[in-house]
Amino acid sequence: xxxxxxxxxxxxxxxxxxxxxxxxxxxxxxxxxxxxxxxxxxxxxxxxxxxxxxxxxxxxxxxxxxxxxxxxxxxxxxxxxxxxxxxxxxxxxxxxxxx
Numbered sequence: 001x002x003x004x005x006x007x008x009x010x011x012x013x014x015x016x017x018x019x020x021x022x023x024x025x026x027x028x029x030x031x032x033x034x035x036x037x038x039x040x041x042x043x044x045x046x047x048x049x050x051x052x053x054x055x056x057x058x059x060x061x062x063x064x065x066x067x068x069x070x071x072x073x074x075x076x077x078x079x080x081x082x083x084x085x086x087x088x089x090x091x092x093x094x095x096x097x098x099x
Contacts, residue, residue, distance in 0.1 A: 024057040026086035034088075035065060035077065044094075045070035051079070057086040067094060074098060 032049040039046050044067075051065040061081040068074050074097035079088045 024084065024086070025053070026051075026055045026057050026081060026088065028053050028055065031079075031086075031088055032065070035067070035079075035090075039067065039094075047072070055081070057081060057084050059083050062091065066097065 028051045032051050035051070036046050036049045039049075047068045047070050049065055049067050052063050055061055055063045059081055062078065063080075064076045064078055066074060067077055075094040076097050077094055078091040080091050081088055
């Protein structure tokens with residue numbers, strides 16, 4: 001095997017190991033879609049859902065997702081993670097973002 005290729009493979013392996021050791025984050029896109037679907041199934045006319053991208057997948061982590069309904073009104077939905085796999089659940093109900 002060529003020496004430069006071995007060095008490159010070792011450097012790539014080290015980079016992958018370092019990135020794999022970082023914190024596990026929730027899949028915000030998946031959760032936005034799940035919240036959107038749940039609200040729509042409850043009769044809420046949703047325009048968009050936006051959750052933070054940097055939420056660690058640790059049980060008990062709290063964060064807020066923004067919800068914009070069809071008429072443009074903005075709401076917040078308090079969420080929390082329930083396990084280290086990124087499972088989330090709502091805490092309370094929608095509250096107006098700017099009452």
